[in-house]
Amino acid sequence: MPLLEDPPVTAALPKVIEFFAGVGLARMGLEQAGFRVTWANDYEPDKYAMYTAHFRDEELGSEHTFDLGDVFAIDRTAVPRDAAIAWGSSPCTDLSLAGSRGGIRAGESNAFWGYIEALKQLGDDRPPVVVLENVVGLATSHGGDDLTAAIRAFNELGYSIDVLAIDARRFIPQSRPRLFLVGAQNPPVETTVPNPELRPDYLSWIYEDETLCTHRAELPTPPASLTTGLDAYIEPMPVADDRWWDANRTELFIKSLSPIQSERIAALRRATGVTYRTAYRRTRNGVATWEVRPDDIAGCLRTARGGSSKQAVVKVGNKRIQVRWMTPLEYARLMGAGDYNLEGARTNQALFAFGDAVAVPAVAWLGKHYLMPLATGTLGAADRQTAVV
Template sequence: MMRSQSKMLVDPENSALSRPIVPIYGQDDPCRFNFIDLFAGIGGIRMGFEAIGGHCAFTSEWNTFAQKTYASNFRDNHPPGGDITKIPTSEIPPHDVLLAGFPCQPFSIAGVSKKNALGRKHGFACEAQGTLFFDVARILEAKRPAAFLLENVKNLVSHDKGRTFAVIQKTLREELGYQIFYKVIDAQHFVPQHRERIVIVGFREPTAFSWEALKLPEKGTQRMSQILHPEDGSEKPEAHYTLGPLAKVSDKYTLSDKLWNYLKGYAAKHRAKGNGFGFGLVGPDDVARTLSARYYKDGSEILIDQGPKRNPRRLTPRECARLMGYPDNFTIPVSDTQAYKQFGNSVAVPVFREVARAMQPHIGAVLTGRASSQAA
């Protein structure tokens, strides 16, 4: 099998970081493809595409703590690069598929509310983050990969009365010429967590792709008992999350009286006003609210009921990993605070494994020149 030669690319921010260009797999090997992982976080989307035979040729993630977790779990010869806005397209290797979970804060309900309160712009007007979509667009324009997958919060569709999403669609369809499909998917099909995210997939050539190909298990089949530490000795203790021969959850995750009283008072105050703000208390048979990046602050959106004689507790970082669909051999090399932020910002891995599976034949069709005839 013929392969083009590799050459080294140097990260503009750190000359010690180099990334080899891994050649694109050709038509004689249609089941394999190269992809790049932008705004990579801790690699949740990547895991889905590796599961269908993809090879990661380039990674960009600006957060140094996320880089540490990513590098601990993916033994690449290209360490995660930094700020994508500072990396010229000439230094990004050729690739077949572009993956990008571009920052969602400018479009999320919480993000918009916070920026409005502070008098700051949001959406594409947010100079710090909103325009990062256009870094995705410039790479698509320069590299013309066969396919892409973009991920964001559900609110992206309705932000600014739909105008933000209209700009995204126009850019991808009319300016870049990609056939695009989008769908809001709730991770609750796969994990015991209500977590809706929009997934946008695109193909360089017309294809027969359809969201009907997704196999989504019935909601409610997954419960918190499947991700919680059993605390009965059936799993090995994992310091400092669980301790002793029964692998009991450390007391450090139980809320203090002061914090628990505050959260109860906060919830009562808002109930009196007729709104639903407050903590989310769950047990083994329940489904959790959405895990957010702010979980480290008080854990209020997902508190584990420990019975009437004990205050509830936070999830451990390992339980957060399970709630997002990460396997137990996923390494967590950072502090609890950073881990909570990382899993709260992550995608639910099984969702993207299933989306990748649905995309797989159509990626192959574009790469082998069968896409247009297949679509016809």
């Protein structure tokens, strides 16, 4: 009788089902933390095209299914029932401070309830751990009512909720604060004073509301926020590259700066050596202006369907200034996905996809220090409780 082949190493890894997968940056972070994503869903064909081109699951024979379509219309009988974690990065359009602020039941952000319905349909086979990732605006949307509604929805499914605020700036030179709701059927009992680096004061009311089932896990302090490092993420480009704006457009850029910003750029221009900064175009009193960040990190990358949301690179020093739009590779690098396969992706397709995603290293840190110990029963294992709803 022939010997059985050894099973793949991945067979023992905890499985994840991923809602609102986008181009798979959450998957990248989770897999860095030791998980295996076996199922994903998103409704945007452009993101699906990038996802499949990068991960090549079908070509490589990976155990992975991508369900392309609206979260409300997925085949819920096909959602795997053996996952350790469900991850959902639901649309932030109506929750973001830069968006409509319509709330969790408005527009695209209403898709959160499709995530809840899908989990509900899994019944007793729901993963023991769930995650919701979204913008920090969720904490203040409708005076906190939207965050309360989200927590209560998870509570009704048997999950106690912990809420963390993590800025990608702790890992990469991009200002990108996000909320992470971590739900556990068997949450750890609190043993220490909660870490204010992860749970700032504006989240304290959540744990004081006795109508909500919450917990605060003991976690290590994350790395300090970066204040420098942008230059290492900028794509090298010759001075004569036609992606740099011409003299007239560059002069219009300079003229649009406020007096304070203009002097700041002038000082950098006089300096020896090259400095990089990022800039956004804003509308102030009906006039389009440019605002340049004063520090050596990027502003928060956003979806690039409108010109004002695109981020520009400013190269200044040695009496020269050059300006251009940020490239897809730079967006990928600033999301912690510098090795992402961009072949075949259109520029705006890539910019939108990365601007609408979660930073890989933030997910990897959360996965390593919280989700993996929680999923494997080693987080607070000596003293655990069952979520009471």
